[in-house]
Amino acid sequence: MKNKPTYWSTGRIGRSILLTAPMVLLIGLMLSGNLAGGQSYVHTFSAVVALLFFVSMFWMMIYTGRTDRWRAVVFIIGALLFCISFISNLIEVRSSMTFSDAEQLTCTIPFCHIVTTMVIIPAAIKQTIIFPGSLVEGYASISSMLVIVLGFSIVIGRGFCSWGCFYGGWDDGTSRILRRPVIRRVNSAFRWFAFAMLVLMALWSAESLSPKYCEWLCPFKAVTENERIVDGVTLVKNIVFYTLFVVLVVVLPLLTRKRIQCATFCPMGALLSLFNKINVFDVRHRADLCINCGRCDKACPMLAIENHCPTLTCSKCGRCVDECPTGALRYHVRGTSPDRHFTWARTLYIYPAYIFMVTLLGGSFVNGLALIINLFI
Amino acid sequence: MKKIISFFAYLWAALGTIIILAVFIGMGGWQQLAMRLPFMRIDPVFTGGTVVDTLQVDSVMVLVHEPVFPGLFSEGDEGFVQIDVRQCPTDTLRLDSLPVAGNVIALSLTPASAMANDLSVTEFARISDGWIVRLELKKLD
Amino acid sequence: MFESLLIGLSTSASCVATCGNVVIGIIMANRQGVGRSFALLGAFMCGRLATYAVIAAVVAVVSVGVGGIGACAMAVGQILLGLLMLLYAFGRTWRLCVGHRASRRLYALCRGRVVAVAAMAGLLSALNVCPPMLSLIGSSVGADHVVGRFVLFFIGSSVLFLPMPFIGTIRNKAAVGIIGRAVAAIVAIIFIFKGFATLFYNF
Numbered sequence: 006m007k008n009k010p011t012y013w014s015t016g017r018i019g020r021s022i023l024l025t026a027p028m029v030l031l032i033g034l035m036l037s038g039n040l041a042g043g044q045s046y047v048h049t050f051s052a053v054v055a056l057l058f059f060v061s062m063f064w065m066m067i068y069t070g071r072t073d074r075w076r077a078v079v080f081i082i083g084a085l086l087f088c089i090s091f092i093s094n095l096i097e098v099r100s101s102m103t104f105s106d107a108e109q110l111t112c113t114i115p116f117c118h119i120v121t122t123m124v125i126i127p128a129a130i131k132q133t134i135i136f137p138g139s140l141v142e143g144y145a146s147i148s149s150m151l152v153i154v155l156g157f158s159i160v161i162g163r164g165f166c167s168w169g170c171f172y173g174g175w176d177d178g179t180s181r182i183l184r185r186p187v188i189r190r191v192n193s194a195f196r197w198f199a200f201a202m203l204v205l206m207a208l209w210s211a212e213s214l215s216p217k218y219c220e221w222l223c224p225f226k227a228v229t230e231n232e233r234i235v236d237g238v239t240l241v242k243n244i245v246f247y248t249l250f251v252v253l254v255v256v257l258p259l260l261t262r263k264r265i266q267c268a269t270f271c272p273m274g275a276l277l278s279l280f281n282k283i284n285v286f287d288v289r290h291r292a293d294l295c296i297n298c299g300r301c302d303k304a305c306p307m308l309a310i311e312n313h314c315p316t317l318t319c320s321k322c323g324r325c326v327d328e329c330p331t332g333a334l335r336y337h338v339r340g341t342s343p344d345r346h347f348t349w350a351r352t353l354y355i356y357p358a359y360i361f362m363v364t365l366l367g368g369s370f371v372n373g374l375a376l377i378i379n380l381f382i
Numbered sequence: 383m384k385k386i387i388s389f390f391a392y393l394w395a396a397l398g399t400i401i402i403l404a405v406f407i408g409m410g411g412w413q414q415l416a417m418r419l420p421f422m423r424i425d426p427v428f429t430g431g432t433v434v435d436t437l438q439v440d441s442v443m444v445l446v447h448e449p450v451f452p453g454l455f456s457e458g459d460e461g462f463v464q465i466d467v468r469q470c471p472t473d474t475l476r477l478d479s480l481p482v483a484g485n486v487i488a489l490s491l492t493p494a495s496a497m498a499n500d501l502s503v504t505e506f507a508r509i510s511d512g513w514i515v516r517l518e519l520k521k522l523d
Numbered sequence: 524m525f526e527s528l529l530i531g532l533s534t535s536a537s538c539v540a541t542c543g544n545v546v547i548g549i550i551m552a553n554r555q556g557v558g559r560s561f562a563l564l565g566a567f568m569c570g571r572l573a574t575y576a577v578i579a580a581v582v583a584v585v586s587v588g589v590g591g592i593g594a595c596a597m598a599v600g601q602i603l604l605g606l607l608m609l610l611y612a613f614g615r616t617w618r619l620c621v622g623h624r625a626s627r628r629l630y631a632l633c634r635g636r637v638v639a640v641a642a643m644a645g646l647l648s649a650l651n652v653c654p655p656m657l658s659l660i661g662s663s664v665g666a667d668h669v670v671g672r673f674v675l676f677f678i679g680s681s682v683l684f685l686p687m688p689f690i691g692t693i694r695n696k697a698a699v700g701i702i703g704r705a706v707a708a709i710v711a712i713i714f715i716f717k718g719f720a721t722l723f724y725n726f
Binding site for chain 1: 392
């Protein structure tokens with residue numbers, strides 16, 4: 006343990022305050038719309054609670070020097086509240102969690118980031134977006150989501166899967182329920198299945214000019230919106246959605262303590278892995294400090310560790326960094342020396358990643374919390 | 383040299399926070415910029431294509447779109463033509479002698495069904511002030 | 524007759540999107556060079572051409588279009604293709620299923636028979652009759668030079684397959700093989716599903 010570098014000596018409250026203070030302002034800025042006057046008391050109260058929650062989690066991240074534990078709390082709760090907020094919004098607007106032909110024909114379906122993988126080829130060839138959504142107006146418009154996807158891809162690469170994706174929190178949560186895995190050995194080669202999904206979905210969607218993953222294979226349709234059951238085909242689709250959700254998001258993560266859906270099935274994760282190649286941040290392995298204990302391999306939820314080294318599919322969640330007893334794994338800025346200023350590398354990474362997480366999940370966090378509070382008063 | 387590379391690496395890393403903030407704070411501007419990209423238009427498969435004819439039948443407005451034959455590199459042999467019926471106050475409607483894509487059709491609409499003579503209805507939806515109907519078209523050899 | 528070539532060229536994207544995944548899966552999983560990958564593509568194309576020739580002969584001799592029997596043949600072809608791709612995907616992944624006796628036997632079965640697998644895959648995937656093929660069959664009933672039409676359609680629809688063997692240039696990456704097998708496995712599931720769906724809806 007003596008070789009593990011301390012990110013900050015515990016008790017260095019001053020430095021923690023110094024690093025957390027700007028984050029208070031930034032989080033306040035990003036939640037300002039929710040904190041502003043004119044909202045209901047419950048909504049304002051929820052926004053204040055959210056602000057305090059986000060700030061306290063960031064403080065713990067800085068003060069304890071451990072990333073994953075506190076990130077996961079925000080990430081998982083954010084995913085749950087996102088779904089609560091999203092579903093209640095749908096019920097308010099449509100009186101149902103399902104969408105019908107009317108929503109598709111009037112192009113009012115919210116655009117999800119996973120659709121990006123399916124629109125690339127038709128956008129390049131036909132110069133059109135194959136999705137029945139709104140370009141500018143409305144919730145999750147196409148232009149806003151594409152801007153967000155491009156922005157975070159450049160800055161944090163596949164870190165989106167652990168710091169932003171409002172679906173990822175589901176299997177991150179279920180993978181942490183059991184203390185020990187029931188299925189202990191999961192071959193890390195399974196992570197390449199996601200790339201196969203990317204290739205197939207891109208080609209299949211381009212050929213049919215419709216987003217096939219959304220139409221047939223998205224497990225998160227079970228907790229967001231899905232097609233109304235009107236005939237046998239839509240019945241089969243819903244069976245597929247719910248089955249995939251139960252198997253890939255609940256059962257397998259529970260048994261393996263790995264994020265099976267994100268690591269092996271999501272085509273967006275595979276696409277973002279390619280951005281990891283050009284991303285300025287990575288998690289670096291130092292062979293001179295490594296004692297081959299294998300704790301990183303067991304800890305990694307994304308099957309991204311091979312020979313104790315993080316690979317292309319690393320989502321920079323920080324779990325291996327926290328688990329490593331000798332500090333052989335650490336956040337790193339590409340182009341710099343891996344044995345110097347690693348604490349700054351970590352801080353430089355978690356700052357934009359946390360701001361991104363708060364901004365993307367913050368609004369629905371507040372709405373979801375307000376809905377829950379309203380149930381009790 | 384290493385120090386210069388390190389400097390720019392840390393600078394780029396530090397800019398990450400600025401970029402993330404800029405993305406969200408300046409979202410309106412970025413959206414306007416994104417809209418100028420050539421591919422930022424919804425495929426006619428979903429929008430029904432551009433409106434080529436607007437008809438006023440009594441108080442009802444009928445918008446006839448151009449025929450759409452979906453295909454990745456070239457148009458396919460099968461497609462559809464979309465008809466939007468707007469400003470209709472009643473729950474049922476019958477429209478006779480509608481000129482649509484070279485055909486003259488009669489359209490019968492209720493909240494639960496849509497029927498046309500000669501052309502088969504592939505999709506239809508009841509919306510707040512009318513209907514959206516898609517009729518199947520096939521290219522003649 | 525020349526229009527059959529144009530139909531094939533204009534619809535080649537559809538053919539690639541449907542059957543190209545099978546070729547990509549086989550080429551990537553095999554992790555051979557460009558030359559060997561072209562050989563696999565050639566075997567696949569021979570299988571496709573054989574099926575097209577049989578269909579052409581049936582249309583020319585019997586002078587009927589695709590009906591219920593055609594739909595049945597298509598469904599059976601899809602299911603068999605799916606099973607073949609499953610065999611190929613998991614037969615080569617015995618290391619993935621460590622200790623699984625059946626996987627080792629499958630691997631022994633597939634080892635050295637990649638060309639046969641590619642040819643069989645081409646044969647079965649061509650049974651997956653697509654709309655352009657259907658219209659070609661419809662227009663060929665009772666017409667002249669039926670076999671020539673099908674051959675020209677085959678040539679036109681095969682053009683976009685030609686760049687695929689260049690995947691062999693990245694064969695050094697171990698991940699390529701795994702992705703190829705995964706593609707093969709997922710394509711298999713899709714084809715089996717489609718086959719049973721076709722059988723269910725038609726019968």
